[in-house]
Amino acid sequence: MKRLINDGYDVVEEMLDGYVKAHSEDVRLSDESGRVVVSKHLSETPKVGIIFGGGSGHEPLFLGYVGKGVADAAVIGNVNTSPDPMTCYQAVKDVDNGKGCLYLYGNYQGDVINFDMGAEMAADDGIRVETVLITDDVYSSEVREDRRGVAGDVIVLMAACAAANEGKDLDEVKAVAERANLATYSLGVALSSSTLPVTGEKIFEIGEDEMEVGMGIHGEPGIVRKKIEPADSVVDEILEHILPDMKLEAGEEVSVLVNGLGALPVMDLYIVYRRVHDVLTEMGVKVHKSMVGNYATSMDMIGMSVTLTRLDEELKGYLDAEFDAPYLRQ
Amino acid sequence: MKRLINDGYDVVEEMLDGYVKAHSEDVRLSDESGRVVVSKHLSETPKVGIIFGGGSGHEPLFLGYVGKGVADAAVIGNVNTSPDPMTCYQAVKDVDNGKGCLYLYGNYQGDVINFDMGAEMAADDGIRVETVLITDDVYSSEVREDRRGVAGDVIVLMAACAAANEGKDLDEVKAVAERANLATYSLGVALSSSTLPVTGEKIFEIGEDEMEVGMGIHGEPGIVRKKIEPADSVVDEILEHILPDMKLEAGEEVSVLVNGLGALPVMDLYIVYRRVHDVLTEMGVKVHKSMVGNYATSMDMIGMSVTLTRLDEELKGYLDAEFDAPYLRQ
Numbered sequence: 001m002k003r004l005i006n007d008g009y010d011v012v013e014e015m016l017d018g019y020v021k022a023h024s025e026d027v028r029l030s031d032e033s034g035r036v037v038v039s040k041h042l043s044e045t046p047k048v049g050i051i052f053g054g055g056s057g058h059e060p061l062f063l064g065y066v067g068k069g070v071a072d073a074a075v076i077g078n079v080n081t082s083p084d085p086m087t088c089y090q091a092v093k094d095v096d097n098g099k100g101c102l103y104l105y106g107n108y109q110g111d112v113i114n115f116d117m118g119a120e121m122a123a124d125d126g127i128r129v130e131t132v133l134i135t136d137d138v139y140s141s142e143v144r145e146d147r148r149g150v151a152g153d154v155i156v157l158m159a160a161c162a163a164a165n166e167g168k169d170l171d172e173v174k175a176v177a178e179r180a181n182l183a184t185y186s187l188g189v190a191l192s193s194s195t196l197p198v199t200g201e202k203i204f205e206i207g208e209d210e211m212e213v214g215m216g217i218h219g220e221p222g223i224v225r226k227k228i229e230p231a232d233s234v235v236d237e238i239l240e241h242i243l244p245d246m247k248l249e250a251g252e253e254v255s256v257l258v259n260g261l262g263a264l265p266v267m268d269l270y271i272v273y274r275r276v277h278d279v280l281t282e283m284g285v286k287v288h289k290s291m292v293g294n295y296a297t298s299m300d301m302i303g304m305s306v307t308l309t310r311l312d313e314e315l316k317g318y319l320d321a322e323f324d325a326p327y328l329r330q
Numbered sequence: 331m332k333r334l335i336n337d338g339y340d341v342v343e344e345m346l347d348g349y350v351k352a353h354s355e356d357v358r359l360s361d362e363s364g365r366v367v368v369s370k371h372l373s374e375t376p377k378v379g380i381i382f383g384g385g386s387g388h389e390p391l392f393l394g395y396v397g398k399g400v401a402d403a404a405v406i407g408n409v410n411t412s413p414d415p416m417t418c419y420q421a422v423k424d425v426d427n428g429k430g431c432l433y434l435y436g437n438y439q440g441d442v443i444n445f446d447m448g449a450e451m452a453a454d455d456g457i458r459v460e461t462v463l464i465t466d467d468v469y470s471s472e473v474r475e476d477r478r479g480v481a482g483d484v485i486v487l488m489a490a491c492a493a494a495n496e497g498k499d500l501d502e503v504k505a506v507a508e509r510a511n512l513a514t515y516s517l518g519v520a521l522s523s524s525t526l527p528v529t530g531e532k533i534f535e536i537g538e539d540e541m542e543v544g545m546g547i548h549g550e551p552g553i554v555r556k557k558i559e560p561a562d563s564v565v566d567e568i569l570e571h572i573l574p575d576m577k578l579e580a581g582e583e584v585s586v587l588v589n590g591l592g593a594l595p596v597m598d599l600y601i602v603y604r605r606v607h608d609v610l611t612e613m614g615v616k617v618h619k620s621m622v623g624n625y626a627t628s629m630d631m632i633g634m635s636v637t638l639t640r641l642d643e644e645l646k647g648y649l650d651a652e653f654d655a656p657y658l659r660q
Contacts (some may be wrong), residue, residue: 004602005597014604015597018601018622019603021603023609057595231335262596266394267332267345271348277348277352290351329353
């Protein structure tokens with residue numbers, strides 16, 4: 001196993017310990033749970049609390065986005081595993097200041113069950129918690145609401161946080177997050193599996209010269225497995241799935257997120273970005289905002305995803321807001 | 331080859347094209363050279379120009395640190411190859427506004443020859459250019475000035491830029507960069523080679539269960555090759571080399587940079603940071619500033635380095651300054 005860890009069962013606790021030590025000006029662990037990362041910049045004036053979360057192994061998701069003007073807390077599960085309901089609820093207790101909270105997370109069954117139970121526990125204590133599931137992975141289902149969430153998590157988070165920071169109420173913030181989610185479309189390609197810390201093994205095998213288009217960040221099956229192609233061809237194939245689904249037209253504006261899954265070089269990410277930018281420009285679509293980097297990974301998976309978000313003036317305003325967290329300063 | 335590129339000979343040009351398209355608010359290519367990335371935030375008032383550079387394949391070095399309050403330009407060579415003298419000189423012409431320029435780069439023979447020729451060309455045109463070589467890699471030589479530069483590049487750059495932004499003259503900025511360099515000590519470990527884009531091959535072979543402590547970012551031989559050990563043991567071995575060399579003592583303050591070499595998961599970097607922090611704290615050394623991430627890579631190399639910088643009040647002030655470039659917002 002080409003990883004630098006100690007005991008595979010301790011990776012999440014040790015990572016969190018290292019994280020709060022490295023970023024002690026921005027975050028702390030909840031007094032009640034070692035699996036809730038809480039911002040040290042919680043608003044003094046009442047605002048909707050934004051809680052991000054899910055399994056570990058996708059860093060900088062979710063902890064890297066807790067900070068000033070961004071997520072108020074992140075709830076952290078084991079590797080590729082949902083956090084439990086009590087932890088989801090604890091985050092609400094840590095951040096709610098009277099305007100209720102919004103749970104934001106990718107659409108995975110375990111997360112849905114546990115966060116929903118967390119919301120019920122909050123309701124029993126008189127705190128209103130709403131949820132927006134992120135469903136940006138184009139290939140994972142024909143039906144929008146059945147899709148998985150991948151790197152689009154970051155875009156939806158930004159929009160929701162900017163809306164919450166403007167003082168909007170819970171229904172309004174939820175509506176903004178829903179709009180941002182429905183405007184967001186992603187598809188990725190994996191050239192390798194990630195390595196699980198406990199077993200030291202890959203989740204799946206793939207040939208030295210192979211890639212899988214459409215694969216999920218936990219290794220969920222993709223559209224097609226084939227020989228690795230030139231970067232431009234891979235981008236073109238990804239866009240052939242995203243663009244018709246999105247029905248993007250000349251004259252529209254988008255944000256582009258080229259997201260590394262962990263082990264693809266920065267060099268390659270910019271070569272990929274170049275092609276996305278050129279294809280969109282050729283179509284007459286304007287790139288309003290671009291993000292290139294490892295925003296949502298699968299540990300040491302080699303691969304990347306492309307996320308496009310259709311923007312209107314309102315969403316542009318939200319995405320252009322100031323976000324200040326260790327991993328959201330790009 | 332598990333990379334996403336097009337023609338291996340085109341990677342640098344395509345990366346740069348993608349980079350300036352993605353970050354067009356911050357940077358442009360020089361009108362005279364496609365290998366000089368120039369800040370769009372050049373100071374209106376005269377200040378010492380700070381020019382960073384070296385071979386490609388270490389992204390986000392060097393281009394990711396061109397921006398507002400950081401490097402004024404980066405000079406970009408081919409993969410693992412120095413930029414040529416004319417390009418080094420072009421950067422001076424692009425950024426000098428009367429107070430001269432400082433070249434900052436890691437101590438590699440090709441870079442030294444070419445940047446020195448660039449400085450001579452500038453001198454012929456009446457522009458004074460000074461150089462500070464970065465020499466932070468503890469293992470590469472017993473003699474400080476013979477050491478290679480690795481992730482310490484980023485620390486020295488920050489100090490020099492902060493000093494230049496305060497309006498200091500070239501001699502003063504050079505002195506700050508020299509002090510920051512002499513205060514900085516790094517050592518890394520590689521678990522794999524990077525993959526060269528042109529050949530598609532690894533630079534060196536290493537066993538599936540092996541690592542090499544002290545290896546350079548181009549695959550320069552290290553101290554010892556052995557079985558991969560737990561993260562804490564690897565950190566302890568690195569610190570056993572750095573700490574005596576640095577003669578760090580209780581009561582001192584440092585910055586810590588845990589730098590990913592490209593393909594090591596963020597999770598592992600924080601597990602590594604945790605141990606560094608705990609060992610220093612146990613020693614009575616205070617961590618004033620911490621940085622964890624892929625700051626200076628070797629493309630898809632699996633590995634990391636630890637960089638410690640001894641801080642006094644002056645250096646603390648410089649490192650705490652505001653830096654705003656796509657990869658220096660953490």
